[in-house]
Amino acid sequence: MSLGPFALIExxxxxxxxxxxxxxxxxxxxxxxxxxxxxxxxxxxxxKPTVRLVPRNDMLFVNIEK
Structure with a gap:
């Protein structure tokens, strides 16, 4: 697993x-x-808290909208 670049939510x-x-x-x-x-x-x-969008990393995201 790797973490991609952070993007601001406008x-x-x-x-x-x-x-x-x-x-x-x-x-x-x-x-x-x-x-x-x-x-x-x-x-x-x-x-400074962080949270994952879903609890586990076993889903596949095809696209995302801010």
């Missing part, structure tokens, strides 16, 4: 960053790496 003191699952696989003639967003980390810069 008009708030909140930032969010994707939690990505990295995976590598090999096909016959090339190696490929891929990542998929499994969760989001939310950071409140006003008082």
């Amino acid at each position: 008009g708030t003191s909140y930032y969010f960053a994707p939690i990505n699952a990295e995976q590598e696989y090999r096909q016959d003639y090339y190696d490929k790496a891929a990542s998929s967003t499994r969760n989001y980390l939310i950071l409140n810069t006003a008082d």
Whole structure:
């Protein structure tokens, strides 16, 4: 798992960053790496707590809207 870059949610003191699952696989003639967003980390810069969007990292997020 890896943490992506934080992005500001406009008009708030909140930032969010994707939690990505990295995976590598090999096909016959090339190696490929891929990542998929499994969760989001939310950071409140006003008082510094962080929280995950969903409790576990076993979901797959295809897109997100702020």
